[in-house]
Amino acid sequence: MRRKIPPDAYSYYLGLGQARSYDAVARRCGVSKRAVTNLAGKEGWQQKVAAADEQARARAVEKAQESIEEMNERHLKTVQLVQKKALEALRQTTIVGAMDAVRALAMAVRDERLIRGEPTDRNAVNIEEVIRREYERWMVPAGRGVDPAAEAGAHGNGTS
Numbered sequence: 407m408r409r410k411i412p413p414d415a416y417s418y419y420l421g422l423g424q425a426r427s428y429d430a431v432a433r434r435c436g437v438s439k440r441a442v443t444n445l446a447g448k449e450g451w452q453q454k455v456a457a458a459d460e461q462a463r464a465r466a467v468e469k470a471q472e473s474i475e476e477m478n479e480r481h482l483k484t485v486q487l488v489q490k491k492a493l494e495a496l497r498q499t500t501i502v503g504a505m506d507a508v509r510a511l512a513m514a515v516r517d518e519r520l521i522r523g524e525p526t527d528r529n530a531v532n533i534e535e536v537i538r539r540e541y542e543r544w545m546v547p548a549g550r551g552v553d554p555a556a557e558a559g560a561h562g563n564g565t566s
Contacts, residue, residue, distance in 0.1 A: 482521050488514040
């Protein structure tokens, strides 16, 4: 008498995760690997697993994005509170005693700019400009090769 593969075989297969194999399902169900392979082909197990994995990845990415957004919101509120307290302290103290408030305000402003994705200082580099500049510097039109000896001499790297 032949054994029939139970209806929960695919669920078991999916739940195996990285250890997923038709052999494992066959052993559990007491059937041949060929029987499991045939059923998997008919029911599209591989496509179902791929779809389930993609859904899990999408949920994980969404959850991570929400977590980052919540963190940024929380940090922004904290930074704004520090700014408010620093400004209150500046109003209530003399110039000599105000340096702690000034430092707190500067730190809070820098952190707010960072959270909002803005440069935190005047030396911020525009990556697009750097790439464009390097491209123009290193890309030589076809047929206009550069003589390495002349290049070295022009930069003071020659051995003369």
